[in-house]
Amino acid sequence: MISSQLVDLSRLQFAxxxxxxxxxxxxxLGLSFILVIMEATYVLTGRQIYKDMVKxxxxxxxxxxxxxxTTGITMEFQFGTNWAYYSQYVGDVFGAPxxxxxxxxxxxxxxxxxxxxxxxxxxxKGKHLxxxxxxxxxxxxxxxxxxxxxxxxxxxVGAHFNYHTMRMELTNFWTVVFNPTAQAKxxxxxxxxxxxxxxxxxxxxxxxxxKNRDTEFARRSFRIAAAFGLAASLSVIVxxxxxxxxxxxxxxxxxxxxxxxxxxEPAPAALNLIALPDQETESNRYDVQxxxxxxxxxxxxxxxxxxxxxxxxxxxxxxxxxGIIALTALERLRRDPQDAQARELFRDHQQDLGFGLLLxxxxxxxxxxxxxxxxxxxxxxxxxVAPLFWSFRIMVGLGFSFLALFALAFYYxxxxxxxxxxxxxxxxxxxxxxxxxxxxxxWVVSEYGRQPWSIYGVLPTQLSVSSLSxxxxxxxxxxxxxxxxxxxxxxxxxxxxxxxQGPGSLGTGRYANEPxxx
Amino acid sequence: MFDYETLKFIWWLVIGVLLMGFAIMxxxxxxxxxxxxxxxRTDLERRAxxxxxxxxxxxxxxxxxxxxxxxFAAWPLVYATAFSxxxxxxxxxxxxxxxRPVGFDYRSKIDRPxxxxxxxxxxxxxxxVPPIIFGVxxxxxxxxxxxxxxxxxxxxxxxxxWQLLSPFALLAGLVSLSLLTFQGxxxxxxxxxxxxxQRARKAALAFGVLLLVSFSLAGIWVSHMKGYAITSGASPDxxxxxxxxxxxxxAGAWLRNYQFYPWTKLVPALxxxxxxxxILFAYLRRPLSAFVSSxxxxxxxxxxxxxxxxxxxxxxxxxxxxxxxxxxxxxxxxTLGLMFGAVVIFVPLIVLYTSWAYKVMAxxxxxxxxxxxxxxxx
Numbered sequence: 057m058i059s060s061q062l063v064d065l066s067r068l069q070f071a072x073x074x075x076x077x078x079x080x081x082x083x084x085l086g087l088s089f090i091l092v093i094m095e096a097t098y099v100l101t102g103r104q105i106y107k108d109m110v111k112x113x114x115x116x117x118x119x120x121x122x123x124x125x126t127t128g129i130t131m132e133f134q135f136g137t138n139w140a141y142y143s144q145y146v147g148d149v150f151g152a153p154x155x156x157x158x159x160x161x162x163x164x165x166x167x168x169x170x171x172x173x174x175x176x177x178x179x180x181k182g183k184h185l186x187x188x189x190x191x192x193x194x195x196x197x198x199x200x201x202x203x204x205x206x207x208x209x210x211x212x213v214g215a216h217f218n219y220h221t222m223r224m225e226l227t228n229f230w231t232v233v234f235n236p237t238a239q240a241k242x243x244x245x246x247x248x249x250x251x252x253x254x255x256x257x258x259x260x261x262x263x264x265x266x267k268n269r270d271t272e273f274a275r276r277s278f279r280i281a282a283a284f285g286l287a288a289s290l291s292v293i294v295x296x297x298x299x300x301x302x303x304x305x306x307x308x309x310x311x312x313x314x315x316x317x318x319x320x321e322p323a324p325a326a327l328n329l330i331a332l333p334d335q336e337t338e339s340n341r342y343d344v345q346x347x348x349x350x351x352x353x354x355x356x357x358x359x360x361x362x363x364x365x366x367x368x369x370x371x372x373x374x375x376x377x378x379g380i381i382a383l384t385a386l387e388r389l390r391r392d393p394q395d396a397q398a399r400e401l402f403r404d405h406q407q408d409l410g411f412g413l414l415l416x417x418x419x420x421x422x423x424x425x426x427x428x429x430x431x432x433x434x435x436x437x438x439x440x441v442a443p444l445f446w447s448f449r450i451m452v453g454l455g456f457s458f459l460a461l462f463a464l465a466f467y468y469x470x471x472x473x474x475x476x477x478x479x480x481x482x483x484x485x486x487x488x489x490x491x492x493x494x495x496x497x498x499w500v501v502s503e504y505g506r507q508p509w510s511i512y513g514v515l516p517t518q519l520s521v522s523s524l525s526x527x528x529x530x531x532x533x534x535x536x537x538x539x540x541x542x543x544x545x546x547x548x549x550x551x552x553x554x555x556x557q558g559p560g561s562l563g564t565g566r567y568a569n570e571p572x573x574x
Numbered sequence: 575m576f577d578y579e580t581l582k583f584i585w586w587l588v589i590g591v592l593l594m595g596f597a598i599m600x601x602x603x604x605x606x607x608x609x610x611x612x613x614x615r616t617d618l619e620r621r622a623x624x625x626x627x628x629x630x631x632x633x634x635x636x637x638x639x640x641x642x643x644x645x646f647a648a649w650p651l652v653y654a655t656a657f658s659x660x661x662x663x664x665x666x667x668x669x670x671x672x673x674r675p676v677g678f679d680y681r682s683k684i685d686r687p688x689x690x691x692x693x694x695x696x697x698x699x700x701x702x703v704p705p706i707i708f709g710v711x712x713x714x715x716x717x718x719x720x721x722x723x724x725x726x727x728x729x730x731x732x733x734x735x736w737q738l739l740s741p742f743a744l745l746a747g748l749v750s751l752s753l754l755t756f757q758g759x760x761x762x763x764x765x766x767x768x769x770x771x772q773r774a775r776k777a778a779l780a781f782g783v784l785l786l787v788s789f790s791l792a793g794i795w796v797s798h799m800k801g802y803a804i805t806s807g808a809s810p811d812x813x814x815x816x817x818x819x820x821x822x823x824x825a826g827a828w829l830r831n832y833q834f835y836p837w838t839k840l841v842p843a844l845x846x847x848x849x850x851x852x853i854l855f856a857y858l859r860r861p862l863s864a865f866v867s868s869x870x871x872x873x874x875x876x877x878x879x880x881x882x883x884x885x886x887x888x889x890x891x892x893x894x895x896x897x898x899x900x901x902x903x904x905x906x907x908x909t910l911g912l913m914f915g916a917v918v919i920f921v922p923l924i925v926l927y928t929s930w931a932y933k934v935m936a937x938x939x940x941x942x943x944x945x946x947x948x949x950x951x952x
Binding site (some may be wrong): 546547 | 619631632633635636638643644646650651653654655656665668671672674678679681683726727728729730731811813815905909913916917920923924927928931935939949951
């Protein structure tokens with residue numbers, strides 16, 4: 057039996073490294089396209105100020121990108137180091153998009169980022185713009201393949217279990233690629249990156265405007281960010297809603313927990329705007345509801361019901377019971393592949409094999425699971441409600457606040473008087489960190505909400521870990537925290553230094569705060 | 575398109591090609607990092623050295639990442655078993671590599687001696703530690719690794735980190751370090767001039783000789799050590815199941831491929847030829863030829879390890895039948911075929927645009943150039 061402590065530590069390490077990596081990804085996704093817009097403007101108008109904008113925002117982009125690369129390597133290897141059984145169990149399916157990401161996207165992005173920084177003066181205007189575009193396309197394609205892989209963890213389509221090789225195997229690659237969960241996820245996540253990039257430029261430009269320096273540079277940057285950000289924040293919300301719709305199809309337990317819906321309600325269900333969920337009594341101590349809204353979002357109809365937690369658990373209880381049969385038959389088949397009766401039993405119940413594996417947390421011999429163990433496994437099938445309920449609401453609330461900010465920023469930049477709206481500039485400046493907060497909570501909703509599974513319905517997180525000692529995990533977590541803290545301090549120091557200094561850091565002689573001695 | 579057995583063999587070649595691509599491309603960046611504190615004496619010289627790889631290290635590093643991803647997709651059992659078994663070795667590689675992106679990008683952004691010397695040390699660690707550990711890992715593959723599978727194919731590693739550092743494995747680490755540093759020194763000669771060039775040339779000669787000596791010693795050692803051989807049960811075209819075979823352990827088994835297929839002796843011969851020519855061309859001050867030669871040495875050295883062990887990828891010393899081979903640690907036929915298609919499409923493209931990037935940035939990086947472009951170079 058695998059110690060729960062090992063599982064918890066492995067999860068903690070993955071969460072730390074993934075959340076940390078995700079501090080750098082969104083800005084790369086968004087800022088790269090803002091750089092493309094600025095450089096295209098430069099190529100079209102030939103005005104030097106747009107080239108300076110590409111170079112200055114590119115400098116900040118580079119500082120961020122370095123840590124994105126650094127922390128991304130960890131992610132590529134951590135499946136093998138810490139999730140070995142996961143890797144052997146689903147590598148046939150999950151490995152493919154990761155490898156294609158490297159071949160198709162990461163090479164492109166990483167090769168052209170070198171030319172982006174060093175190719176000025178060696179490339180014609182048009183060619184340099186092409187380089188910047190390929191870099192942006194590369195980073196967005198990276199996100200596409202990673203999120204296809206992630207969507208497969210949420211909604212494992214296009215694959216089946218092979219008892220000869222004891223693993224999931226690919227049956228249809230294009231089903232994996234065109235997984236509806238993946239489509240919604242990709243656009244939602246990538247748009248969130250665009251919001252991050254836009255707010256970053258908007259906020260820092262506002263800072264210069266508030267300080268009344270480099271105003272020409274800041275005004276033009278602000279305008280581009282406002283337009284780009286408005287489009288992106290609309291896209292995030294629309295596609296987030298689409299994610300909500302696909303979640304209801306594939307992961308009812310996640311949705312029920314997000315909504316603190318303990319019992320199935322008559323259609324169309326109400327939406328709990330605010331509630332105090334109580335895991336012990338499986339009810340909400342207090343709630344503010346909006347009638348009908350949940351049913352409309354979740355099912356796009358007024359007649360379909362959304363199952364509540366109690367009903368989902370009852371359904372899962374039956375699946376766990378079937379899973380015991382599947383797993384027992386599988387163990388017989390592993391001993392004797394010719395056992396025709398076991399093969400038939402397995403074939404009839406294998407769609408519930410993953411549910412049987414949930415019991416491995418409590419007993420190594422699943423065929424002798426007690427009713428109490430089964431009850432524990434049933435309770436495990438729905439993630440804890442309060443963390444999901446609140447993470448989701450923080451994310452959505454922030455999403456709408458970004459929309460409001462960008463709508464106003466866009467409105468006043470169209471009117472041309474945003475420079476004088478100090479309240480708006482201050483709002484943009486103070487809001488710089490918040491897209492990251494929303495993104496991190498989004499990760500929690502998506503991945504904590506997938507528990508107890510690493511692959512939804514197929515492989516429990518409990519079984520996915522490597523056979524390591526808890527002592528190893530203590531030390532490796534300590535090491536990651538140490539390294540990542542040091543790197544973050546260096547990164548933040550440089551980012552703040554250059555953001556404060558502004559375009560003067562380019563040393564062109566055209567801006568405030570030129571470096572001394574040049 | 576291809577039958578399963580052919581695909582499995584192709585993937586052994588593809589993984590080999592990706593590892594060689596990594597060693598040639600990221601390898602020379604790492605070699606440059608290793609040499610940085612010794613070949614560059616002043617800050618300006620060091621900046622010149624860093625800027626020879628500045629526009630390219632990031633793309634080159636993707637060979638490493640894609641290699642990892644390809645092993646995940648094509649050899650999931652190897653990915654799972656090796657990475658979790660070599661846990662601390664893998665983390666040491668990762669943590670050493672942390673210094674590179676930030677070292678390259680952040681070093682020149684603050685003009686304080688302590689900050690810059692700190693990152694120089696970081697770039698040295700990021701350049702020297704990974705090659706040593708990769709060599710040590712290959713050494714351990716040749717020796718066999720203590721791991722086994724249970725009936726549900728969950729792997730357990732029963733050794734320790736310190737156990738990996740046996741004398742033979744350390745020798746393999748030296749082979750790998752001298753190979754990549756040799757490669758890096760030749761690259762530096764291509765892209766620099768003056769004092770840096772002279773010092774890089776000395777380094778190329780020294781590490782070239784060290785490579786030939788350590789590679790020869792390792793070869794003699796391998797010919798006497800216990801190797802592994804499949805005795806029954808593993809059908810190359812069957813569904814992968816590492817527990818379905820029997821394996822014998824016998825001295826000299828790692829030489830069997832060279833006896834059965836004498837033409838494979840060309841592979842170690844290539845390592846020697848590349849090494850000798852690389853030294854010769856460095857001596858004759860023909861850096862580009864020297865770089866091509868040491869790249870051939872990379873092919874020869876990695877190829878030699880691969881051919882010696884074939885069809886084994888990761889033999890188990892504690893439970894030989896758990897050993898992972900080319901035939902029983904692969905993905906399904908569908909995944910192998912699909913991923914091969916992706917490799918056929920994308921690897922030539924990568925080579926094409928990488929070559930273009932080098933062409934755009936071609937020429938010597940001088941200290942004068944760094945001084946003139948202080949705000950836009952590393």
